[in-house]
Amino acid sequence: MKREQSAKAAPWYREPWPWLLMLGPVIVIIAGVITAYLAVVTSDGLVEDDYYKQGLTVNRRTERDQRAAELGVAADFVLGEEGRRIRILLRLHAGVALPDALSLRIAHPTRPGFDQDVALRAEGGGVYVGTLAPLTGGRWHVSLEDEKRQWRLVGDWVTGTESALRWTPLSRVTAAGN
Incomplete structure (x- = not known):
């Protein structure tokens, strides 16, 4: 059983x-x-819709980078007022006219919602001033160009390390004094 x-x-x-x-x-x-x-x-922030058009502009961007080197464009920039005000000292070869205004683009590598386009106005003597929203800490892609888009400086900037930066053509943005 x-x-x-x-x-x-x-x-x-x-x-x-x-x-x-x-x-x-x-x-x-x-x-x-x-x-x-x-x-x-969710949105794919890293994927560009017009990737083909962006690929076609690579040569034009390279020409503008080389033009900046030919003109001897170099810039120092300083953040002030708790990171809201930016002041740039622009230097060019002797005899090259300074532009009336500059355009600064600060882009986050992975979060396009934090990107900023800042118009910089001339104060005289190669000094340009603009206002930007506070930046979060981390790595940023930075691009500075003249109003006619004939030249540009590009580089990467790690915020939170230094507020004064030196910028030269075809180089990375480096901390002042390095």
Whole structure:
């Protein structure tokens, strides 16, 4: 009689092993649904819609970088007033006229919502001033160009390390004094 009772086992759904074996695939399916949801709902900040047009402008950008080197463009910039005011001292070869205004672009590598375009106005003597929103700490791509877009300086800047920076053509933005 004891053998008959042991042969009559409980139904499968009352055993722990089938549930334990099904747990893995169920977790994978739930993770897949969550991943698909996030892929559809969130924005791909690093993917550009007009990547082909951007690829075509590479030669033009390189020419502007080389033009900055030919003109001897160099700049020092200082952040003041808790990082809200920026002052740039622009230097060019002798005989080259200073532009009336400059354009500064500060772009975060992964968060396009933090990017800033700052118009800088001349104060005289190669000094340009502008106002920007406070920057979060981290690495930023920085681009400075004249109003006619004939030359530009580009580089990377790590905020929070130094507030005074030196900038020369075809180089990285470096801390002043380096």
